[in-house]
Amino acid sequence: MDYHRRLDTELDVLRDRVLVLGGEAEAALGRAMYALAERDSAAAREVLEGDDAIDRLEVEIDRLCIDVLALRQPAARDLRFVISVAKITPILERLADHACNIARVALDLNDEPRLRAFPDLSRMAAVASSMLRAALDAFTRGDAAEARRVIGQDDEIDVMYERLFRDLIGLMVAEPAATPRAARLLFVAKHLERVADYVTDICELTVYMTEAAIIKHSY
């Protein structure tokens, strides 16, 4: 195989592994929110057990990036792609960490009486998941316009977060006995807000990779 075909094959492998990692992170998030909503502790434990595989995938992608840089010394757009992959993997791994933290909250809460439902929480999770899916798709297709659209959705998340914060504090003040449980849901809301921030970071990298422009910190 000549240099370019070898490089292209390696870049395809990288792209594929990032998609697998992103898919795992998204599945972990969905499963953790399901465990919370349905009080399903088995699902929560699955999320926690799956985290090792995600960590291994991150390490594998890191190695692939270093190998491509060291052996092929890619230039221009290919170089930016490899750097972007190296930067996206820890984001996806941390995103999966947030899913684990939500799963831990689910395990804690499943032992206690059920709180009233907070529909904004599942709405936030649904928006965050769909943002993540769209962001990964935009990254692999190198679609900067779509990445910019996803960044815009972050405002929705912020609005839902603020409303949840007020509602949960209101519940704690009105029913002190519910405070330990409501505080845990407050953290879930915070985790989901963070997930959306990470998705925004992925989108910024996509724009950077495609346009070689750094939009970060400029909107």
Add this chain to the structure above:
Amino acid sequence: MDYHRRLDTELDVLRDRVLVLGGEAEAALGRAMYALAERDSAAAREVLEGDDAIDRLEVEIDRLCIDVLALRQPAARDLRFVISVAKITPILERLADHACNIARVALDLNDEPRLRAFPDLSRMAAVASSMLRAALDAFTRGDAAEARRVIGQDDEIDVMYERLFRDLIGLMVAEPAATPRAARLLFVAKHLERVADYVTDICELTVYMTEAAIIKHSY
């Protein structure tokens, strides 16, 4: 200048810029905690105003990394150093974001009656700051043993966090009127726990860079 001297000079510049960024992040964290403890809103606003400079520094370091990779194509340890720098800068930038979030909490709380002091909060901040300083030092010196020692300190942070969580929930249950304020301090504790996690990430990169071993997820 020949290739090696040019590369060495550029790596020195990178090392220097990372130290400046780390110093700024550490200063922001210290100032935010001071603003919270001393109810000093001017200090809190300084932290928020300083964030732009930190963002610009991150963008500058990213550009330097890409330039070194594209123009000098460093190998082995030098390559790992550049990749580590590219991975450390977003961590430091996010660490400074947490400082900003703490500063925002300080601004919110300074308008309200003072809560009783939670000494664990300043202790957590002091440990997190000293971990950050030691981690940056270990990174620039390539001292893997010191990086491993810093990682070990994360347990202290976790113990303080768990105690704070219990104390603050206890306060909320006992005094519902204090709940909105106590919930904000709960977030400060969470931010500090996150800061320590980021410091651990920096230490893992240091070990990786020095020993080419990936210790992440293996301890």
